[in-house]
Amino acid sequence: xRIAFFTGAGISAESGIPTFRxxxxxxxxxxxxxxxxPEGFFRDPERVWRWYxxxxxxISEAQPNKAHRLIALIEREYRDVWVITQNxxxxxxxxxxxxxxxxxxxxxxxxxxxxxxxxxxxRTPLPEYPxxxxxxxxxxxxxxxxxxxxxxxxxxxxxxxxxRSSDIFVVIGTSALVxxxxxxxxxxxxYGAKVVEINPESTPVSSVADVVLRKKASEGMEEFxxxxxxxxx
Numbered sequence: 001x002r003i004a005f006f007t008g009a010g011i012s013a014e015s016g017i018p019t020f021r022x023x024x025x026x027x028x029x030x031x032x033x034x035x036x037x038p039e040g041f042f043r044d045p046e047r048v049w050r051w052y053x054x055x056x057x058x059i060s061e062a063q064p065n066k067a068h069r070l071i072a073l074i075e076r077e078y079r080d081v082w083v084i085t086q087n088x089x090x091x092x093x094x095x096x097x098x099x100x101x102x103x104x105x106x107x108x109x110x111x112x113x114x115x116x117x118x119x120x121x122x123r124t125p126l127p128e129y130p131x132x133x134x135x136x137x138x139x140x141x142x143x144x145x146x147x148x149x150x151x152x153x154x155x156x157x158x159x160x161x162x163x164r165s166s167d168i169f170v171v172i173g174t175s176a177l178v179x180x181x182x183x184x185x186x187x188x189x190x191y192g193a194k195v196v197e198i199n200p201e202s203t204p205v206s207s208v209a210d211v212v213l214r215k216k217a218s219e220g221m222e223e224f225x226x227x228x229x230x231x232x233x
Contacts, residue, residue, distance in 0.1 A: 010173020114138020
């Protein structure tokens, strides 16, 4: 049995990491076009990097929550388990998940605009803004997907493959509004997966889900795990 988890900002909210949309979301306080677009970065790379380093510090102080840990437990128990995440915080990996597909990149990776080097940089605060490449001294950018940029082709293709071949496809804490990633639950449904949604609020996925758990991520994952062990699927 193949199980896939498709996660968004809602799963990390319980670890104290703010979501982007909705009440209290980051985009209520900050402008997308200034901090999460290539144009905003090239206008003021120092400002963008200071904002990202602020987020990196907050994420470094956060811990994986029960939802992250239950997903990792299910991976150990059922083996053919994948995580497709829109998050960049690496909390799934810190909880123990190994098969993680990062649709929007990773806030702990950097990419050089000069030589193209990509590597992890876990220091926070960073020594300078913008930081310089350890290989060539060129300017670094966060290795995340900004608005107006395509998702990484290899990750997206693997995500489609997982969606098409899953028996259970669990959607957790995502608004399901950002395409093409938001198409994944519908692809899974079309190819015969049981779709489970865990979200305290209704989303477009709710209308096609076979099971809707109107709960926060940790509570919903506890119920899903109980259902899984009871062979309810």
